[in-house]
Structures are given as C-alpha cells and as structure tokens.
Amino acid sequence: MNLPLRSMDIGEVALLFSALRGNGDWIVLVVEPGADVHSIADEFAEETEMLAGFSVRRISEMHDASILSTLVGAEKGALVISGLDAWESSEWAHLDHLRSRLARHERTALVMEEKTFQRIMQEAPNFSSWLGANVVQCKKVLPILTAEERERRLVALREWSGLSDSDVITRAEAQVLPSDPEYAEWLVLLRRGDLLNG
Amino acid sequence: MRDDHSFWEWTIRPGEGHTAAVRNRREIWREFMGCFEPSSDPRDAVQRGFYVPRPGRTLAEQLAARFEVKPSASHLLVGGVGSGKTTQLLVAQERLKAHGDVAVAYVDVSLHLDPNQVRPTGFVAAIGLELGKTILDAKRSDLTAERMASLGNFLDPEAPPWANDPLDEFLGYLKDFIQELAPGTTDRILFIDSLDRMSDVIRFSDLVNVAIPKCRAIGIGIVLVGPLTALYGIHRTVLDRFDRVWHLSSVDVDDGVGGRQFLRSVLDKRDKTGLLLPESSERLVALSGGVMRDLIALTQSAGGEAYLDDAEQIELRHVEIAADQFGRKQLFAIDSEQLSVLQRVRKSGTFVQTSEKDLALLATRRVLEYTDGKPRFAVHPTIEPLLAQIAGEP
Numbered sequence: 001m002n003l004p005l006r007s008m009d010i011g012e013v014a015l016l017f018s019a020l021r022g023n024g025d026w027i028v029l030v031v032e033p034g035a036d037v038h039s040i041a042d043e044f045a046e047e048t049e050m051l052a053g054f055s056v057r058r059i060s061e062m063h064d065a066s067i068l069s070t071l072v073g074a075e076k077g078a079l080v081i082s083g084l085d086a087w088e089s090s091e092w093a094h095l096d097h098l099r100s101r102l103a104r105h106e107r108t109a110l111v112m113e114e115k116t117f118q119r120i121m122q123e124a125p126n127f128s129s130w131l132g133a134n135v136v137q138c139k140k141v142l143p144i145l146t147a148e149e150r151e152r153r154l155v156a157l158r159e160w161s162g163l164s165d166s167d168v169i170t171r172a173e174a175q176v177l178p179s180d181p182e183y184a185e186w187l188v189l190l191r192r193g194d195l196l197n198g
Numbered sequence: 199m200r201d202d203h204s205f206w207e208w209t210i211r212p213g214e215g216h217t218a219a220v221r222n223r224r225e226i227w228r229e230f231m232g233c234f235e236p237s238s239d240p241r242d243a244v245q246r247g248f249y250v251p252r253p254g255r256t257l258a259e260q261l262a263a264r265f266e267v268k269p270s271a272s273h274l275l276v277g278g279v280g281s282g283k284t285t286q287l288l289v290a291q292e293r294l295k296a297h298g299d300v301a302v303a304y305v306d307v308s309l310h311l312d313p314n315q316v317r318p319t320g321f322v323a324a325i326g327l328e329l330g331k332t333i334l335d336a337k338r339s340d341l342t343a344e345r346m347a348s349l350g351n352f353l354d355p356e357a358p359p360w361a362n363d364p365l366d367e368f369l370g371y372l373k374d375f376i377q378e379l380a381p382g383t384t385d386r387i388l389f390i391d392s393l394d395r396m397s398d399v400i401r402f403s404d405l406v407n408v409a410i411p412k413c414r415a416i417g418i419g420i421v422l423v424g425p426l427t428a429l430y431g432i433h434r435t436v437l438d439r440f441d442r443v444w445h446l447s448s449v450d451v452d453d454g455v456g457g458r459q460f461l462r463s464v465l466d467k468r469d470k471t472g473l474l475l476p477e478s479s480e481r482l483v484a485l486s487g488g489v490m491r492d493l494i495a496l497t498q499s500a501g502g503e504a505y506l507d508d509a510e511q512i513e514l515r516h517v518e519i520a521a522d523q524f525g526r527k528q529l530f531a532i533d534s535e536q537l538s539v540l541q542r543v544r545k546s547g548t549f550v551q552t553s554e555k556d557l558a559l560l561a562t563r564r565v566l567e568y569t570d571g572k573p574r575f576a577v578h579p580t581i582e583p584l585l586a587q588i589a590g591e592p
Binding site for chain 2 (some may be wrong): 002003004005006012015016019021023024025026032093094096097098099100101103117118119121123124126128129130131132133134135136137158160180181
C-alpha cells in the first residue's frame with residue numbers, strides 16, 4: 001500500500017525548483033494516473049525557465065542507467081528528464097550502485113509514473129536518500145482560484161512590493177519588471193500572462 | 199519573527215526599492231537551502247567548514263590513532279545510508295595526512311565499476327586507476343600512462359577477457375603508484391568507499407577474503423566501507439578478516455542531551471542567516487532520528503516550504519509539512535510484511551533481522567538502530583505518525 005504523496009501543481013514545484021541553489025539538488029515529480037509524463041515534463045521545464053530565468057535542458061528518452069550517469073555527469077545546466085518508465089527494477093538497482101557518478105553541480109528533475117517511483121524506493125536506497133522530501137505528486141491543471149482567493153493573493157503582493165496592479169503592468173510593458181517569480185504570478189493573476197515574454 | 203539582521207535583509211527598508219528586497223529574499227532562501235543539500239559531496243561540506251565532530255571521541259580520531267600504531271591494519275566501516283561514513287573517512291584522512299610520513303588516499307571504487315559486480319582484480323584495478331590519475335595530474339609519466347591503459351582495459355566491459363588473472367601484476371602497480379605519490383613514506387593507507395552498495399554479501403565476502411590479505415601483504419592498510427548486511431547472517435565470518443569493525447549508527451536523540459546538542463550545532467553551523475527558529479531546529483533534530491543526511495534534507499525541505507509560504511523564517515508548521523512529505527516518501531513501496539515489522543518496532547522497539555527484507559528496512563532508515571548509548575531500535579520519526587494513522591489510532 002502507498003499513502004498519497006504530497007500533491008502540488010506544476011507552477012508551485014517549478015517555483016520550488018527554481019529557488020534551490022541547484023548544487024546537486026534532485027527532485028522527483030510523480031504524475032497522476034493516466035497523465036502524460038512527457039507533456040507534464042515539458043510543461044514543468046517551460047514553467048521553470050519562465051520563473052527562474054535560466055535555461056533547462058529537456059531529455060525525454062533515457063535507455064539505461066549507464067547512459068544516464070554519463071549524461072548527468074557531463075551536463076552543466078539544469079535538467080528535466082522523463083522516459084524512465086520502461087526501466088526494469090534491475091536498472092534502478094544498477095543506477096543506485098553508480099550513484100557517485102550522478103554527482104553534479106546543478107539541479108535535476110525526474111518526471112515519472114508512480115510505479116517507477118515505487119521501483120526507486122525498492123531498488124535504489126542510496127539514490128533515494130538524495131531526494132530527501134523532494135518527491136511530489138504533480139497536478140497538471142492549475143487549480144482555479146475563487147475570486148476571493150485571487151483578490152487575497154493580489155492584496156498580499158501589493159503589500160509585499162508597495163506597487164499597484166497598474167504599476168506592475170506598466171513596468172512589464174516597458175520591460176523593466178524584475179524577473180522574480182512573484183511578478184510572473186502577479187501578471188497571471190491579472191490575466192496579463194501575455195506580458196511574461198515581453 | 200525575529201527583529202534581527204536576517205529579517206531586515208529582505209524587508210523593504212525606507213528609501214530602498216522593492217526590487218532589491220525581492221531579490222534579497224530569494225537569494226537569502228537560495229543561500230540557506232544551498233547550505234542544506236542532501237546530495238552534496240561530503241568533501242564540499244568539509245571544505246565549507248560545515249563539519250562538526252560527533253560527541254565523544256569521533257570515529258575519524260579513533261581510526262587515525264589506530265593507524266598510527268598499526269599502519270597495515272584493515273578496518274571495516276558500516277552504517278546506514280546517509281549516516282556520515284564518507285565524511286568520517288575524509289576527516290580521518292586529513293588527520294593522518296597532518297601527521298606526515300603517511301601516504302593516504304581516498305578512493306571511490308564506484309567511479310570505475312559497479313560495486314555489486316566487483317571482484318578482487320577489478321577492485322585493485324579501480325584503486326590503481328584512481329591513484330594513477332593523481333600521478334598523471336601532477337606530472338607526465340609514460341610508465342604510469344601505460345599501466346593506466348592496462349587497468350582501464352581490464353575494467354572495460356567491452357574488452358575481451360584476459361587470458362590470465364593479472365591480480366598480482368596490478369598489485370605491483372599499486373605498490374609502485376603509492377611509492378611514487380609519497381616517496382619516503384613507509385605507512386600506506388587506503389580509504390575505500392562505496393562498497394556499502396554491494397547487495398551480494400557472498401561476493402563481498404569473496405572480495406574481502408582475497409583482496410584484504412593481498413593488500414596487507416604489500417604493506418597497505420585499508421578502511422573499507424562495506425554493506426550493513428555484512429554484520430548479520432551466515433556470512434558474517436568475513437568480519438574476522440578485519441582488525442576492527444566500526445558501526446556508525448544514527449545519533450541517539452533520546453539518550454541525554456549530547457546527541458541533540460550535536461545535531462543542533464550541525465544546523466547552527468549551516469544556518470548563517472538565522473532563518474531557523476530555535477523551536478524549529480529542535481523539532482528538526484528530533485524528526486531526523488539522528489540520521490545526518492535526513493537532518494540536512496528535512497531542513498532544506500522546511501526551507502522550501504517557508505519560501506513558498508512567503509514566510510520570513512522557518513516555523514514549526516513548515517517543519518511538520520516537510521516531515522510529513524518525507525515520511526510519505528519513506529513509506530512508499532512498503533509491502534504488508536514490512537508494514538507489520540514496522541508496526542512492531544514502533545510499538546515494542548523490538549527488531550530481529552531474520553530476512554533480507556528486514557535488513558532492507560535498516561539499510562533504508564525506516565528502522566533506525568542506536569548503538570551509542572543503550573542499544574535500541576526505533577522507526578524513523580517521520581513515519582511514526584503515518585504508521586499510527588495506518589493502524590487507525592487516534
């Protein structure tokens with residue numbers, strides 16, 4: 001039996017991922033049953049890039065543990081990896097033995113089905129110790145805020161920054177809005193997500 | 199909220215723009231979480247000054263003292279995942295180096311081969327590759343390069359098998375490499391890491407029975423990090439091959455205040471910006487169960503919660519959320535048989551390792567063994583409330 005993992009939406013996980021310093025941090029996103037792993041991983045990578053302002057390398061096919069260990073050792077930037085769900089249990093055991101080769105100075109996210117994470121917990125105790133509590137069930141669809149919740153969050157953002165909604169929009173249009181994730185969230189709440197890429 | 203410097207660093211000060219404050223806030227949390235990385239190289243932690251000696255005489259000190267008396271001794275070091283074995287090796291290495299006249303090297307064999315597939319000759323080849331690399335990094339040596347190619351070829355899974363076992367030839371390389379690295383020294387000690395990942399205890403036993411006497415014969419002392427499972431079952435006779443077996447258990451947080459103080463000082467050393475409230479530190483220490491890596495991981499995760507919560511410091515509720523998340527992960531993939539064992543340990547503190555599955559509970563830190571004070575077993579504190587919930591207890 002498995003207790004449900006903590007459920008978070010993609011934006012929240014991306015915010016957390018971007019707030020890590022990234023020196024070898026690993027995180028696992030377990031998708032909900034029936035969800036498409038690759039599209040969740042794509043969305044997570046895009047969301048992270050948007051919030052964090054650094055680029056993310058997306059890898060969607062990974063044949064075995066040896067290739068993965070070689071690749072993560074050689075890659076310098078942040079990685080979001082899917083395509084691990086076909087691995088047999090023995091492959092995860094092999095990855096566990098090679099754990100030292102996975103050491104890197106950037107952050108790495110693995111996106112997978114629940115049965116795959118179950119294999120990690122059964123076969124890879126050394127690797128899973130690196131994850132700490134960074135394992136979440138990932139919701140694809142952002143929860144729809146009620147009008148009241150939305151307004152409460154906007155009030156908090158206004159108080160926090162000392163700016164008004166129109167100040168934020170003006171600065172975004174002038175492309176002088178800081179790239180901090182709170183401003184991205186603010187624009188989305190104002191339904192001006194179109195300004196995010198400006 | 200504390201009225202101190204750390205708070206004011208990200209709060210908007212009169213006359214200061216909001217952007218600087220926002221950036222400060224994220225940078226401060228990033229910096230904090232960067233000091234609590236469960237997967238960071240223990241060498242980085244030692245170099246960054248995060249090392250805090252355990253209470254009493256540390257394992258590193260004891261190892262160093264014993265090698266001073268008997269340099270060709272062999273020691274086995276076992277402990278659960280994340281208990282701090284590598285850190286102890288690195289600190290012991292530094293202590294021995296400081297004494298001079300001793301050649302000491304740290305080798306992670308898993309960088310060259312799969313620890314679960316290791317045999318004596320491959321083991322010696324992996325050590326040789328690591329030592330040879332150090333020589334080549336320092337100066338050009340054609341002979342070393344040639345020998346390195348030979349060692350590499352032996353470990354290449356694609357290469358054809360060798361007609362004769364080159365174990366003795368490789369041991370000769372090893373002896374020469376050490377001589378070249380530390381001429382004039384008579385004491386040679388190798389710290390061999392990562393063999394704790396061997397799940398095949400028979401293979402581990404075969405390795406030790408051949409490799410340890412061979413290394414001893416050429417005057418090399420060894421500390422081997424081996425599997426915790428070697429302590430139990432019929433193959434524990436392999437322990438007789440070692441002069442001493444060291445079991446690095448979890449720090450007992452319930453046995454007096456020494457353990458708790460030590461773990462709190464680990465947090466204090468890393469929390470440079472004062473984001474941890476005292477009660478949060480205390481709770482993190484208790485929830486870690488005395489496992490060093492879990493303490494680090496839980497603290498980082500609590501920091502993440504506080505950041506997402508727009509909080510200015512880590513409060514108890516952030517710690518509890520992190521612990522719940524950690525515990526759910528730890529209980530993942532547990533079968534009904536293991537669940538029964540965990541419930542028994544939780545209720546009675548009794549644990550008898552009779553099967554591989556039982557040992558897996560120890561190795562994965564779902565069951566913790568304390569040996570520092572009064573020997574005892576307990577379930578990991580983060581899974582305790584979840585187990586009670588599963589058992590339907592209020």
